Amino acid sequence: MVKDQAYYANGYNKSISAIHALRTVESNVSYVLDVLKPNFKVLDVGSGPGTITVDFGANYLTEGGSIIGVEPTPEILEDAEAYKKKYSEEHGKNLDNVSFQKGSIYKLPFEDNSFDLVHAHQVFLHLQDPVAGLKELKRVAKQGGFVCVKDGDIESTLIYPEEYEKLRDIYVLKAKNSGYTDPRAGRKLRGRAIEAGYEPANIKTTVSNRVFGDDQDTKKLMGKLLIDRAKNGGEEFYPDDLERSKRVREESIELLTKFTNDITSLDVSSSFQIIYHKN
Secondary structure, three states: OOOOOOOOOOOOOHHHHHHHOOOOHHHHOHHHHHOOOOOOEEEEEOOOOOHHHHHHHHHOOOOOOEEEEEEOOHHHHHHHHHHHHHHHHHHOOOOOOEEEEEOEOOEOOOOOOOEEEEEEEOOHHHOOOHHHHHHHHHHHEEEEEEEEEEEEOHHHOEEEOHHHOHHHHHHHHHHHHHOOOOOOHHHHHHHHHHHOOOOHHHEEEEEEEEEEOOOHHHHHHHHHHHHHHHHHOOOOOOOOOHHHHHHHHHHHHHHHHHHHOOOOOEEEEEEEEEEEEOO
16 A cells, blocks of 8 residues: 655654755746746645745736645645745735645545646655556646646766765665655656556656756755755665664765865756646
8 A cells, every 4th residue: 555655654854854945936846837827726746845835826826826735744734834924924925825735646635627737846756656646636637737747867866076976876775775766756757647647749848957066055055954864864775774874874974065065066966847738
């Protein structure tokens, strides 16, 4: 039986979700803007700490549009609601068009053909049954609406200089041994969508790269969050060999510290994204 929340299988951990809280529409999901309209009714599946969801509602769905963020984990929903309140107070915006609710991607609590656009960002690489999840997204999208999905491809990560390339190997190792993360999910996205019943002619596939290197402040912030996650995230590189896992964790922290403070270092993370037009 698949788990609604395999990513936090060991319990919710804020040192993991803190990285996700840096995400915005412009920095992470701008490809959606090719089809998004300001009056759309949008569903954000796997909305996490809510930063992308709130950004959509506050700055893009400005002509009668609305958005619902769905998560299976109560603690993450609490963080999202808190972020919504904080954003509303700081920016003086009424966010009545933004809401969050508990739900499973495998059984979304909505009728067929309910949303103009259904969105999921960096969700499917962590699912035990991604095809079933894709079927649900397609089901709740309206006829004439869109399904927009973006997934990372961890094995495609490029890191420079060479002395830090071991970091990518460690990321891939953790993904493979986690039992819930597919390090090649991005490249599989289109094929999985077709397997889920998406008509191939209606799928537009693109690839985007996120570069950490030029902006040293952003790189240092990301490095700090990744180090905190390595120390406190509760993720084991070798779940059946904790001593070996500890050695890899210490190595990753050392490499991340050096990488973060090296002005020449560069991390290029690739993601695949699809826009599906449901006819």
